[in-house]
Amino acid sequence: MSGANGGLGANALARLAILCGAGAFPLEVASEARRVGREPFLIGVVGATDTAIEAYPHVWVRMGEVGKLFAALKAQAIAELVIIGAMTRPEFADLRLDWGAVKRAAGIAQAFRRGDNGLLAGIAAIIEREGVRVVGAHEVAPRLLAPVGKIGGRAPSTEDESDIAFAGGLLGALSTFDAGQGVIVASGRVVAIEAAEGTDAMVARAAEMRASGRLRFAGPAGVLVKAPKQGQDLRLDMPAIGPKTIEGAIKAQLRGVAIAAGRVLMLERELCAREADAAGLFVSGFAYPGLPG
Amino acid sequence: MSGANGGLGANALARLAILCGAGAFPLEVASEARRVGREPFLIGVVGATDTAIEAYPHVWVRMGEVGKLFAALKAQAIAELVIIGAMTRPEFADLRLDWGAVKRAAGIAQAFRRGDNGLLAGIAAIIEREGVRVVGAHEVAPRLLAPVGKIGGRAPSTEDESDIAFAGGLLGALSTFDAGQGVIVASGRVVAIEAAEGTDAMVARAAEMRASGRLRFAGPAGVLVKAPKQGQDLRLDMPAIGPKTIEGAIKAQLRGVAIAAGRVLMLERELCAREADAAGLFVSGFAYPGLPG
Numbered sequence: 001m002s003g004a005n006g007g008l009g010a011n012a013l014a015r016l017a018i019l020c021g022a023g024a025f026p027l028e029v030a031s032e033a034r035r036v037g038r039e040p041f042l043i044g045v046v047g048a049t050d051t052a053i054e055a056y057p058h059v060w061v062r063m064g065e066v067g068k069l070f071a072a073l074k075a076q077a078i079a080e081l082v083i084i085g086a087m088t089r090p091e092f093a094d095l096r097l098d099w100g101a102v103k104r105a106a107g108i109a110q111a112f113r114r115g116d117n118g119l120l121a122g123i124a125a126i127i128e129r130e131g132v133r134v135v136g137a138h139e140v141a142p143r144l145l146a147p148v149g150k151i152g153g154r155a156p157s158t159e160d161e162s163d164i165a166f167a168g169g170l171l172g173a174l175s176t177f178d179a180g181q182g183v184i185v186a187s188g189r190v191v192a193i194e195a196a197e198g199t200d201a202m203v204a205r206a207a208e209m210r211a212s213g214r215l216r217f218a219g220p221a222g223v224l225v226k227a228p229k230q231g232q233d234l235r236l237d238m239p240a241i242g243p244k245t246i247e248g249a250i251k252a253q254l255r256g257v258a259i260a261a262g263r264v265l266m267l268e269r270e271l272c273a274r275e276a277d278a279a280g281l282f283v284s285g286f287a288y289p290g291l292p293g
Numbered sequence: 294m295s296g297a298n299g300g301l302g303a304n305a306l307a308r309l310a311i312l313c314g315a316g317a318f319p320l321e322v323a324s325e326a327r328r329v330g331r332e333p334f335l336i337g338v339v340g341a342t343d344t345a346i347e348a349y350p351h352v353w354v355r356m357g358e359v360g361k362l363f364a365a366l367k368a369q370a371i372a373e374l375v376i377i378g379a380m381t382r383p384e385f386a387d388l389r390l391d392w393g394a395v396k397r398a399a400g401i402a403q404a405f406r407r408g409d410n411g412l413l414a415g416i417a418a419i420i421e422r423e424g425v426r427v428v429g430a431h432e433v434a435p436r437l438l439a440p441v442g443k444i445g446g447r448a449p450s451t452e453d454e455s456d457i458a459f460a461g462g463l464l465g466a467l468s469t470f471d472a473g474q475g476v477i478v479a480s481g482r483v484v485a486i487e488a489a490e491g492t493d494a495m496v497a498r499a500a501e502m503r504a505s506g507r508l509r510f511a512g513p514a515g516v517l518v519k520a521p522k523q524g525q526d527l528r529l530d531m532p533a534i535g536p537k538t539i540e541g542a543i544k545a546q547l548r549g550v551a552i553a554a555g556r557v558l559m560l561e562r563e564l565c566a567r568e569a570d571a572a573g574l575f576v577s578g579f580a581y582p583g584l585p586g
Binding site (some may be wrong): 089094178179180192193197205215217 | 381469473484
């Protein structure tokens with residue numbers, strides 16, 4: 001917030017860049033930014049980012065090419081940066097450090113000694129020291145945030161609501177440990193907890209447990225609940241769901257998907273709702289304790 | 294504890310039965326009981342228990358054949374029962390209820406409405422109402438318990454100790470939710486958390502994440518930490534590790550395995566130690582907060 005251009009705030013004139021991880025999300029944020037008149041400059045990570053970003057003004061960098069990244073931000077007069085999309089945490093030793101990285105090596109190495117939240121916060125701090133404000137995708141594209149209440153045609157049952165509340169408590173307890181953005185709870189039983197594998201892999205695990213008979217339920221059972229870690233900087237690595245999540249939930253024969261309203265991004269909302277409705281699942285936003293505002 | 298034969302306590306004359314889940318553990322407990330002069334009567338669950346139990350006096354029952362189970366316990370004049378080995382939680386609807394079960398249906402249905410701990414506690418209560426004391430495998434076979442300190446030739450490093458303490462805190466937080474007997478932590482990062490999939494599947498997941506590049510470490514990384522849920526009735530579903538756990542930890546390129554001393558059972562300890570030593574892993578018991586005594 002203390003960058004040289006911080007005073008510009010989120011006004012439409014601040015030049016916006018998007019540091020794009022894997023998946024379709026960066027493109028949806030870019031499209032939404034363009035829609036509101038903020039033509040974005042996209043930064044792709046070689047080997048991770050979808051090459052479709054080339055439809056926008058862009059530059060490609062390798063992990064660790066910090067100098068190249070900052071040179072591009074400077075050349076484009078970027079004032080605000082969004083970091084969005086799936087990123088695999090690299091090992092420090094695997095980074096292609098350029099001279100710009102070496103100059104900032106102490107800060108980078110320090111960031112790498114922390115958990116995932118700590119790593120991202122460290123990276124954001126390094127970026128802000130260069131005078132570029134790091135903002136959340138939801139600030140640039142608030143239409144992508146989950147609302148409170150049902151998103152598709154179905155609403156959670158009373159028992160589902162109870163599972164959602166239980167799961168919210170569990171996620172809150174986990175967040176102290178910089179872990180857990182997702183959990184699956186079925187009638188008060190904890191079926192799966194997400195750690196480094198990510199939400200899609202956790203949901204696939206629930207499907208496997210049903211297929212193998214390790215989990216035995218008659219009919220749909222379980223709710224996937226997603227929320228950010230408490231104290232997590234929502235500008236960075238905000239939790240997100242999309243059609244892939246809904247498809248996974250259908251395969252796992254879940255009853256529905258509940259996400260923390262205002263704190264989880266939804267990719268392709270209409271498609272998600274349509275797929276969930278067709279399969280009889282609910283998708284809804286819930287008020288998560290600690291929700292700012 | 295209040296059963297008609299409760300007054301016999303754990304003396305050598307109390308006739309012992311073992312209700313055997315899947316895996317080799319029930320046989321090791323039976324062997325240890327026999328070694329200390331308590332010839333056990335084994336109860337196998339059709340489709341789950343190893344047929345090798347037939348080397349002992351035994352009976353086979355199906356899930357839900359509660360009447361048959363109690364008739365056998367009575368005919369054998371059983372005073373104490375150990376429940377041990379992996380059990381897949383059945384659905385109430387899948388039980389083969391016999392008349393003895395129907396008579397106790399209210400209690401059984403009530404037990405099924407609870408989490409895994411609750412289910413086992415409910416089952417134990419039903420058994421104790423018949424005058425059979427439910428005891429822990431560790432009471433019958435204390436030699437199977439993990440000690441404090443290293444079990445193989447290697448000891449955890451200072452950083453490993455820090456990961457073990459962190460993991461212990463995480464497991465303690467999870468236990469409020471009747472979840473989590475295992476977790477993998479690597480240099481302060483939570484790699485995987487166990488829920489319904491079980492420890493072996495969680496460890497296999499860590500191996501997959503390394504193979505796929507989702508987890509990137511140079512060399513061995515991470516500690517598997519196991520402890521019972523706090524408040525868990527240690528007579529029931531006590532956590533356990535064995536050679537399969539060590540083999541999984543080796544495949545996942547972990548640094549070691551740490552288990553709550555006095556509260557986790559070790560199957561084939563010498564083999565575990567030998568395998569771990571050969572692969573350069575540590576196996577050790579740690580003092581877990583709340584350890585009784």
